Amino acid sequence: MQVSGGDLQRLRQLNSLSSLRALREATDPLTLTELAARTGLSRNSVIDVVTDLQERGWIAEVEPTMGGMGRPAKRYRFRADAGHVLGIDIGVHKVLAVITDLAGRTLSSGRVAVDRHTARPERLEAVWRAVEAALVASGLSAPDLWGVAIGSIGVVNREGLVTRVNDLPDWPGVDLIGHLGQRLSCPITVENDSKLAALAEQRLGVAAGVRDLVYLHAGRRPGAALILNGRLHHGFSGATGEVGLMEMTGWRTMAARLEDSPAARGTPPQEAAGLVFAAARAGDPGALAAIDTYAHHLALGTAAMVLTLDPELVVLGGGFSRSADVLLPALHRALEPHCLRVPDIRPSALGEECVALGAACLALDHVDEQFFSPDGSISRPAAPRRHA
Amino acid sequence: MQVSGGDLQRLRQLNSLSSLRALREATDPLTLTELAARTGLSRNSVIDVVTDLQERGWIAEVEPTMGGMGRPAKRYRFRADAGHVLGIDIGVHKVLAVITDLAGRTLSSGRVAVDRHTARPERLEAVWRAVEAALVASGLSAPDLWGVAIGSIGVVNREGLVTRVNDLPDWPGVDLIGHLGQRLSCPITVENDSKLAALAEQRLGVAAGVRDLVYLHAGRRPGAALILNGRLHHGFSGATGEVGLMEMTGWRTMAARLEDSPAARGTPPQEAAGLVFAAARAGDPGALAAIDTYAHHLALGTAAMVLTLDPELVVLGGGFSRSADVLLPALHRALEPHCLRVPDIRPSALGEECVALGAACLALDHVDEQFFSPDGSISRPAAPRRHA
DNA sequence: CCCATTTATTGTGGAGTCCATAGATAGTCA
DNA sequence: TGACTATCTATGGACTCCACAATAAATGGG
Numbered sequence: 164m165q166v167s168g169g170d171l172q173r174l175r176q177l178n179s180l181s182s183l184r185a186l187r188e189a190t191d192p193l194t195l196t197e198l199a200a201r202t203g204l205s206r207n208s209v210i211d212v213v214t215d216l217q218e219r220g221w222i223a224e225v226e227p228t229m230g231g232m233g234r235p236a237k238r239y240r241f242r243a244d245a246g247h248v249l250g251i252d253i254g255v256h257k258v259l260a261v262i263t264d265l266a267g268r269t270l271s272s273g274r275v276a277v278d279r280h281t282a283r284p285e286r287l288e289a290v291w292r293a294v295e296a297a298l299v300a301s302g303l304s305a306p307d308l309w310g311v312a313i314g315s316i317g318v319v320n321r322e323g324l325v326t327r328v329n330d331l332p333d334w335p336g337v338d339l340i341g342h343l344g345q346r347l348s349c350p351i352t353v354e355n356d357s358k359l360a361a362l363a364e365q366r367l368g369v370a371a372g373v374r375d376l377v378y379l380h381a382g383r384r385p386g387a388a389l390i391l392n393g394r395l396h397h398g399f400s401g402a403t404g405e406v407g408l409m410e411m412t413g414w415r416t417m418a419a420r421l422e423d424s425p426a427a428r429g430t431p432p433q434e435a436a437g438l439v440f441a442a443a444r445a446g447d448p449g450a451l452a453a454i455d456t457y458a459h460h461l462a463l464g465t466a467a468m469v470l471t472l473d474p475e476l477v478v479l480g481g482g483f484s485r486s487a488d489v490l491l492p493a494l495h496r497a498l499e500p501h502c503l504r505v506p507d508i509r510p511s512a513l514g515e516e517c518v519a520l521g522a523a524c525l526a527l528d529h530v531d532e533q534f535f536s537p538d539g540s541i542s543r544p545a546a547p548r549r550h551a
Numbered sequence: 552m553q554v555s556g557g558d559l560q561r562l563r564q565l566n567s568l569s570s571l572r573a574l575r576e577a578t579d580p581l582t583l584t585e586l587a588a589r590t591g592l593s594r595n596s597v598i599d600v601v602t603d604l605q606e607r608g609w610i611a612e613v614e615p616t617m618g619g620m621g622r623p624a625k626r627y628r629f630r631a632d633a634g635h636v637l638g639i640d641i642g643v644h645k646v647l648a649v650i651t652d653l654a655g656r657t658l659s660s661g662r663v664a665v666d667r668h669t670a671r672p673e674r675l676e677a678v679w680r681a682v683e684a685a686l687v688a689s690g691l692s693a694p695d696l697w698g699v700a701i702g703s704i705g706v707v708n709r710e711g712l713v714t715r716v717n718d719l720p721d722w723p724g725v726d727l728i729g730h731l732g733q734r735l736s737c738p739i740t741v742e743n744d745s746k747l748a749a750l751a752e753q754r755l756g757v758a759a760g761v762r763d764l765v766y767l768h769a770g771r772r773p774g775a776a777l778i779l780n781g782r783l784h785h786g787f788s789g790a791t792g793e794v795g796l797m798e799m800t801g802w803r804t805m806a807a808r809l810e811d812s813p814a815a816r817g818t819p820p821q822e823a824a825g826l827v828f829a830a831a832r833a834g835d836p837g838a839l840a841a842i843d844t845y846a847h848h849l850a851l852g853t854a855a856m857v858l859t860l861d862p863e864l865v866v867l868g869g870g871f872s873r874s875a876d877v878l879l880p881a882l883h884r885a886l887e888p889h890c891l892r893v894p895d896i897r898p899s900a901l902g903e904e905c906v907a908l909g910a911a912c913l914a915l916d917h918v919d920e921q922f923f924s925p926d927g928s929i930s931r932p933a934a935p936r937r938h939a
Numbered sequence: 940c941c942c943a944t945t946t947a948t949t950g951t952g953g954a955g956t957c958c959a960t961a962g963a964t965a966g967t968c969a
Numbered sequence: 970t971g972a973c974t975a976t977c978t979a980t981g982g983a984c985t986c987c988a989c990a991a992t993a994a995a996t997g998g999g
Contacts, residue, residue, distance in 0.1 A: 168565035171957055171984050177556035178985090196947075203557065205987050210948085233946025234994040287823060327891075375787060389859070391779050398861025399763060402891050405858045409889055411799060467855035471777070472792045473786025501797060503715075505791050558986055559955045566956090586974075598977085615966095617959050621975025622965040 174213070179205060180535060182212050183221060187241040187266070192225045194236035208492045213239060219244055241270065246309040248530065249297065249347075250522030252356060253290060253315045255279050255330055260293040261306075261519040262301045263414075268368055272301035272516070283333045287342055294343075305347050311528035312352040313339050314359040314518040320401045323353035327402070330384065332359055355401060356481075359521030360511075361388035362395050364478045368512040375474040377404075377506075381461060381490065382481035383422075383436070386416045387468060395525070406464040413460035424453030440486035451522060454493050469502050480511035487511075498550035563600070566592055568923060570600050575629040575654070580613045592922060597714035601627055608633055631656065631847050636918065637685065637735075638795030638910030640744060641678060641703045641727075643667050643718055645666035648681040648688045649907040650696075655755055655915060659688035660904070677728055682731075698914035700740040701727050701748040702906040704883040708789045715790070718772065738917055741819040744787060744870075748899075749776035750783050752866045754912045763862040765792075765894075769849060769878065770869030771810075771824070773802045775856060783913070791827045794852040801848035812841030828874035842881050850885030857890050867901035875899075 167173070171460065185201040186193055193201070216222045223242050225233035252259040256279070261272045266467045273296025275289040290313075300305060307366035315326035329336045332476065361378030365369045370378075372509035374393045380386035387404030389396040396403055406512045407414030422435035426449050442450035467479065479487055487510030498505045515518060557559070573589040581589070587597045604610045608781035611630050615623040640647040649660045651691030663677040678701075682881060686692060693867025705716035705723065716722045728739045749766030758766075762781045764883030768774035773789070777784040784791055810823035814837055815831035832839035837928045853865065867875055867882065875898030886893045901908060 168562065168569045168753040171562070172554065174562045174956090175985065194569065194947085207988085210984055211985080231946085232944080232996060234948075234996095236947055258876065303701055344825040362927070373960090382959095387859075389782065391977095392782065396860070400861055403859065403861045405861070405891060406855060408858055408891065409854060412989080447908075466797060467794060468859045470857045471775075471791065471859050472797055473788055473791045473793070475787040496631065503796065504788055506787070526742070537698070559957090560986095562985090563956065594976090595959085595978095596957055599956080619975080620967060620973080622967095622977070624976055662978085866944075 171314045175515065179212050179216060182209065183216060183241065184431055186222055186239060187243075188358065189241075190395070192238035192240040193240055196236065198239070199468070240443050245528070246532060247301070247307055247313070248310040248523050248526035249294065249301060249308050250359075250519045251284065251290060251294065251311070251313045252359075252516075252518035252528060253313060253447070254356065254518070255316060257515075258286070258293045259288045259516065259519045260290075261516060261523055262303065262391045262418060263424070263520070263523040263527075265521070265527065265530070267524055269516070269520070269523075271297050272519070273297035274399075278418045279330055281336060286331075286334075287337075290339075290343070291346070294347075294356050305527070306317065307489060308347060308349050310350050310352075310530045311343065312354060312357040312359070312522040312525040312529070313343070314354055314522045316356055318351050318401045318443075321397070323351075323398035325353070326400070327468040336438070342445040343392065350526075350533075352525055352529060354395070354397075354522070354525060355388070356518045357404065357413065357524055358388040358395055358397070359460070359482055360513075360517040361390055361478065362524050363513055363521030364391045364511060366482065367520060368478070368479050368517075369509040373476045375472065376476040376478055377468050377474045377479055378466065378478045379461070379465060380481035381479055381483040382497040383418045383432075385418065385464075387464070389468070389472065389474075399479070405470070406467045409548060412464040412467070414464050417457050417460040421453055421457045426453065436483060437486070439484070440489050443489045444486075454489060458490060458493035458497040461492055462501065465494070466498060468500070469506060473504075474506055478511055480517065485509045557675075564591065565597065566807055567600050567604060570597065571604060571629065574610055580628040582626055584624065586627070592663070596662075627655075634696040635689070635691055635695055636700070636905045636911050636914035636916070637682065637696050637912060638747075638912070639678060639682065639701045640673065640747075640904075640906035640910060642702060642906070643704060643742065644673070646677045646681045647907045648678075648685040648906065649904060649911055650691065651858035651908070651911040651915075652919070653915065655908070657908070657911075657913055659685050659902070660907070661685035661688065662929060667718055669723060671719075674719075674722075675725070675763070678727075678731070679734070681809070682735075691888035696735060696737050698738050698740075698918045699731065699882045700742060700910040700913040700917070701731070701745070702742055702744040702910045705743055706789045707741050707743045710810075711739075713741070714788070717871065738914075740782070742785075742912055742913060743776070743908070744906045745774040746776040746785070746790065747913060748868055748901075748905040749866065749909070750903050750912050751776050751909030752868065753778045753781075753899055755908060756866070756905075757897040758864055758866050759862045759917060763860065764864040764866055765853065765856050765860065765862045766850070766866045766868055766919055767853060768869035769867055769871040771806050771820075773806065773849070773852075773869070776851070777856070777860065777862075792856070794855045797852070797855070800852040800855070802852050803856055805845050805848040809841055809845045812837060814838040824871060825874070828871070829878045830876050832874075839922055840916065842877060843885070846878060846881035846885040849903075850882055850889065853882070855884060857894060861892075864911070865894050865896045865898055867896055868905065871901045 181202050191229040197311050199206045199258050204252055222239045225240050226293045229235055231540040243264040247262055247264050248260045260269045277286055277289050305530045315325050323340045324339050325335055332525045339353050348419045352386050357380045367476055372384055376390045380444050385407050422432050424439050427435035427438040431436055439450045439453055443454050569590050571683045583597050587594045610627045613628050617623055631652040634653050635650055638649045646663045652716045661681040663681045665674055665677050703713050705713045708714050713723055713725050727741050729737055745768045753806035758764050764778045766776040773795050777791055810820050812827050814835055815826040818820045818826055827841055828837045831842050871878055879896055
């Protein structure tokens with residue numbers, strides 16, 4: 164609840180922003196009268212604001228719709244194509260770059276495969292190749308980007324440094340902002356990948372509009388992230404959702420035990436879990452038991468977070484969420500003995516672009532913040548700045 | 552980040568509010584020039600705003616300080632005595648009502664002793680007697696109150712209803728807003744007592760200004776509450792910080808086990824814990840071991856919250872926090888094996904008025920919200936309204 | 940085809956708020 | 970007493986919003 168106040172021009176800016184927001188959040192183009200009603204301004208003032216925004220390229224007039232009574236009104240829409248942001252997902256097995264417009268719609272993407280043995284320089288090079296591919300595919304160039312956010316595995320602190328990673332020995336300490344800042348001249352943010360997946364679900368996925376939620380990354384490397392009061396919860400040092408570190412939850416070993424179950428014995432570990440889920444779907448008692456055991460452990464850590472936070476929703480994401488038809492009921496059953504009220508549980512709606520899309524959402528958030536800050540102006544973010 | 556905008560009078564209102572906030576947050580009275588610098592407004596505008604605020608009784612002029620160069624400047628201060636709020640703590644053993652000014656400073660209080668066998672009607676009657684006593688002591692009457700908040704034991708939902716209580720069988724379902732609304736004509740809010748204690752610590756106590764913290768209520772009935780992003784975290788149904796419900800933490804029985812330790816065997820349970828802590832302070836090995844066991848269990852639940860949230864600070868409150876000199880180091884040791892980073896732990900600074908003060912803080916928050924809402928005016932809250 | 944009805948657009952004047960600037964005022968210091 | 974400094978006071982200009990009246994463009998009925 165920040166009170167800003169200021170100048171008459173600041174007032175005009177605030178009114179422009181509230182008009183812009185109204186147009187952006189509306190599903191259909193709005194007439195001047197509708198916009199006046201939504202912003203609470205008089206019609207005259209809305210005309211001033213709208214012509215101004217139109218000249219600056221923020222909104223566009225669309226064909227008036229005929230057929231109603233009276234003189235047809237001009238209609239205006241938000242121009243989501245006025246600017247673009249870049250979201251990057253740096254994972255163990257892939258690097259994915261996505262370019263979206265200001266509404267978060269994907270325009271293009273670039274993908275480069277890597278693996279757990281890829282060294283830091285090669286991984287960074289892969290990042291740049293993915294970005295270039297996405298830029299080429301979109302027809303844009305680097306200076307057209309208004310913001311960039313990067314999702315990385317590991318714990319990311321407030322300065323955007325990766326501080327702790329389990330799987331990639333040479334990844335901690337990498338300065339992604341410094342690296343990408345050499346070629347990109349817009350604000351750059353770094354965040355943990357699970358956190359960005361949670362953000363994507365809250366903005367574009369099954370958790371649209373939910374204020375408090377726990378995101379579970381159920382996969383070979385379990386994790387969790389939190390959206391609290393509608394915002395990503397970063398924590399003091401970035402290490403949130405780490406309940407799996409409590410040995411009693413069994414999170415450290417639960418995925419391996421699932422892959423070791425008789426239904427998948429002997430298959431390569433990357434396919435094992437899928438086989439177990441398939442077997443369970445076919446009614447195999449051993450597979451069902453293995454999944455119940457997995458769900459039991461997943462529920463222990465989840466219960467710790469749910470009892471702490473009492474969220475409205477739990478989103479089941481990660482690779483295993485593809486088998487939500489089997490896993491979700493088991494998780495629900497396993498949570499019941501622990502929770503006062505088992506929250507709604509929904510499987511992730513977004514695919515493997517989840518993290519990159521969440522990164523784009525975070526970049527959009529920062530663009531927004533710049534607009535709405537007291538000294539910001541309604542124009543594209545200008546100065547290259549380091550964000551964390 | 553709510554964009555408001557509006558007409559010229561709304562702009563004036565915003566500028567008045569930012570001036571008011573600047574004066575309230577300043578430690579000393581400010582001159583017009585200083586105020587202009589802090590608000591970013593021109594001197595002329597500040598004069599307009601300030602004379603207006605003075606006429607409405609929000610600020611007062613103080614004697615100019617001589618001795619400097621140039622013409623002595625008028626100085627203005629926020630009038631914290633312009634309004635008052637009431638905070639009520641309804642506990643098992645006492646009802647405490649506190650009246651504070653707009654700065655959260657206690658003016659008067661009223662206290663009535665009750666016990667676990669007091670039935671609901673008598674407890675509600677005690678609430679009213681405590682309120683009347685506080686009013687009499689302050690020289691105010693009910694219509695002078697701008698806001699009321701009540702801290703109750705048990706889970707409190709968004710509608711302000713008490714939904715779940717362990718110790719008082721006839722307390723769930725009590726409609727405190729309806730009851731007090733019969734005699735008080737200002738907005739009334741109800742919240743869980745531990746949550747309010749946490750709020751008090753964040754506003755007036757050891758956690759001043761900390762954005763993310765976990766409040767531990769270490770006492771005969773353990774509990775926890777969270778401040779996240781500078782605001783009280785209520786949760787979807789009000790049941791946050793309930794990690795103690797996980798049987799593996801041992802929270803349900805840890806206090807009884809402490810009271811049962813040899814150092815206090817045979818003493819009345821209300822004094823037992825104090826005796827154990829005293830014995831530990833004197834070096835008694837059995838007492839030290841009992842405290843280590845207690846700290847171990849307290850740490851299990853705390854670790855679940857800390858790993859989930861990665862807070863900056865843990866505040867140790869509740870009755871046992873009087874023995875923080877013994878308990879805090881034990882808790883720190885017990886947390887270390889579980890946490891990546893053990894947060895700063897500080898003992899509560901506020902005494903047993905903690906909950907009532909937190910209630911006053913919450914009432915002040917609601918008064919503030921009314922000021923800063925787009926359609927609010929800079930005047931005392933008018934209409935009686937139910938808050939939850 | 941013309942006209943009443945409905946809704947949107949355009950134009951004018953007034954009120955409120957903020958700002959820049961210049962001159963008057965009230966202290967201190969030599 | 971007179972220079973100096975910072976504050977107070979007054980005036981005019983610029984900007985933004987609003988209310989109201991007149992004009993314009995569509996529909997639908999006679």
